[in-house]
Amino acid sequence: MDAISLCEQYAAEHGMQQKNGNAPWRLFFRKEIFSPWHDAREDPIGTDLIYQQVLHGIKSGEYKCDKEEELASLIAQLYYVEEGPLEVNHLENQIYKYLPIFELKKNKLANEYWTGSIMYQYRRQFGVNPPDVHHVKESVVSFAKCRWPLLFSRLGKPSRNTCTIQTVSGDEYYIKSFNSQKIEYLILAFLNGLKQRSRFVIARKNQCGDDSNDLLDFEVGDLLELINGVCGKELLTETLVRGENTKTCLQGFIQSENVYVLPALIKPNANVMIYADNRNDFNRSQEATAYPQWRFGRDVLDMPLLKKLEGRKEQCNDAMTMFMFIMKYMGDHPSRRNRLSTDITDVIFKPAIAHEILRDELYCQLLRQITMNPSVTSEEKGWELIWLATGLLAPSPYLLKEVVQFLNSHQHPIAFDCLNRLKKLNKGCSRKFPPHFVEIEAIQNRTMQILHRVYFPDETNEAIEVESSTKARDLVCQIAKRLRLRNKDGFSLFVKVREKVLAIPETEYFFDFIRNLSDWAQNINVENSMLQINYQVFFMRKLWIDVKPGDDTNADLIFHYYQYLPALKPISRRTFGEEAENGNLPSHIKNLHMIRKPLTKYFQCEIAK
Structure with missing residues (x-):
């Protein structure tokens, strides 16, 4: 919406608004930049979209060819995909759909000239054994990737923020842009992607051949090629991979720590290899080389x-x-x-x-x-x-x-x-x-959000988020807020390990207390010290101060009633004993929710005594 507003503002400043005060606008979904390893065969849908982008770009003049033969060859491919078999009259009538307007307006004979050039390129490419249409689309996309690298690039406004690129030959280029950090991320993404797909590595340490372990013999600066379908992605996870020394043509295992993966899909040229012989340096930075420790x-x-x-x-x-x-x-x-x-x-x-x-x-x-x-x-x-x-x-x-x-x-x-x-x-x-x-x-398990189960007196439980820096008082506040308690005072966390129940001090880190308690339990049971100790965390009222029945319904129903219920077991036996024998107990259970409030008042009276 911000971008659309800017476009409308620009239209208003240049007098391009319509009668209703709005400027027309359209959204385009286009290929902005190619990755170095882009392969048009891997994504048919993406190739179709890029092909249509090139088709419209040629017509509008956005994508230009320096040579007429190049343009005629490209339009012949476009005509083959869109129109099919070559017919001279049809080509003459449809040529305006593909040729840029400025080419047709050069002279009166432009139409005839371009018809003849396109016919020649069409017959040369598709006269015998015409290829599949999608294969031609792939060729158009691959041509666009190599022919117009600047038009398929990410642009940014200049600024004082600088991104420095150092080439393998030692040259440095400074890019000043507001998006310098994004440019750095993009370049690193390209380099990492190339490394994962690369089959070429450079030795940065000497490795002596060992017949018993089938280790490959090489020296610093030697170019090695990975074999058996292995690429840089496997090298980053494996300690040993199989490869060939291009200098000696010998094969063997390569230790991953002794080589540097080249971000290249094709074999490096002679200039890079000369640089390797002169520098013998394929570390990521000069600083890392100066301070290996x-x-x-x-x-x-x-x-x-x-x-x-x-x-x-x-x-x-x-x-x-x-x-x-x-x-x-x-x-x-x-x-x-x-x-x-x-x-x-x-x-x-x-x-x-x-x-x-x-x-x-x-x-x-x-x-x-x-x-x-x-x-x-x-x-x-x-x-x-x-x-x-x-x-x-x-x-x-x-x-x-x-x-x-x-x-x-x-x-x-x-x-x-x-x-x-x-x-x-x-x-x-x-x-x-x-x-x-x-x-x-x-x-x-990469689940950085830790959810811990906490139990309540009414036999319900909740999964509460706990962090490494969470203290008991933080967790009490969090639970009280989640249960919508009116006041957190008097509530506390308890941990039950075996038959022992202990309250967590409010200033103690939650995981520190749990860890200390688990260590204590393991020291008692030395025979099963390899097993993790099971424990439960309870949230209950600890101090019964200023508790007024009816002031906090949630606290009464979740905590007060059930925490005091064990003290009423003798009373409940005397009260309901005879009726239970006569089969009238279900009526009391049915109306249990009606007597919770009077019971809570009774608890308060007992506490006051």
Whole structure:
């Protein structure tokens, strides 16, 4: 609607409005930009739409050809699709539908000239074994993609915002536009898409051939081609793939960490290979090359990343243990199976929770393993740990800015949620216990909205959203609002584990209390320590202060009546005993809702006594 208003405003300024004060407008659905890997054969419907766009663009003069032979060949294809077999008289009468108007107005003989040129191109292309009509449409679309790259591009207004593009030869181009961030996202999307479809990789580390493991022998800068239908998409998830060294023509397995996937669909030309021989550099940035300790690595740390841990032997050992288990969680280091979901995360987060000085070290280790990680699976696991960390503890103010910039610079779906979790955590204090298995299972299943079942005295229950930073008082307010209680005072959360029921302190983090209680229950039952402890969360009235029957109907019907009902069991036995024997008990059950209010008044009197 804003765009339409702007068009109408423009029409009014240039005197193009109609009598009713409105300007005519139309909406067009067009192909704006081609992806580098666009294949007209993969989408017949899209190809038909783009073909019609080219057909109208040729007629209107939007798409122009520099050579007359090129234009005649293209119109011959359009005529074959639209009209079918060639008839000279029909072509002469219909040629105006395809040729641009300015071509027909050049001279009086233009019609005859173009009729002859189009007939020649038609017979040359379709005289023998005419192809399928849709195949011709695909050819037209492929021609448009290669012939008019500027017309099939995304345009933006210039501004001070800059996007820098560095080519493989070292040239830099600066794009100044309001949409510079979108341009960056578009280019990265193209590069990632090309990498997933590419069959060509460059060696960035030497790999020695091993006959026992069938490893391929290559040196830094060698061009390798993936075989057996493998492409870059598989290389990003697998640690070993099979390929061929184009220099030696030998085949074998390639370790994914030793190569860089080229964003190319065809074999790189000689200039790129010369650049590879001269530079031997296919890392993503010069900064990452200058500081290899701040990018992904599969080797175990022999010392912490931060210098402030120097001289602290215990914390240094904890830091290296943390990193070891980070690698185990991400699948970059062997780990025994049949572990509890909290076993590895406990070792990662417990030292950082206990020692504030290790929190920055933990964040640095996690961000390091995410940076330039060649394995998509490993990187996804790393993001899971960052998500858990941002709900447990915050980095120091000195590192917080860097962490926020790191999260803002990544387009990963979890990054935005991590940023929000970090902001919420900064408003309070850090957690006291490692993540609960409910949190771990939530991020592993990518259900970042955690719904927890809460039970009420009237035997109903609700699924309530709980966050890592949710405290008991926050949850009490949330539930009271959802049940439309007039006052939340006096209500509390209770957790039942085995036969023990405990109230959650209002200032306690919800998952901290649950985790502490679960650990206590597991310590009691050491034999079944590998099993998760079942528990239930109840929401009930804890303090009976200023409770007036009838003031809050929802509270009376959901909580007050059912919480005091056990105290009335002896009374109910004496009152209804004889009538139950005589078969009159159903009449009392039928009218139970009528006596709830008097009973609630009775409860209040009992409490007052």
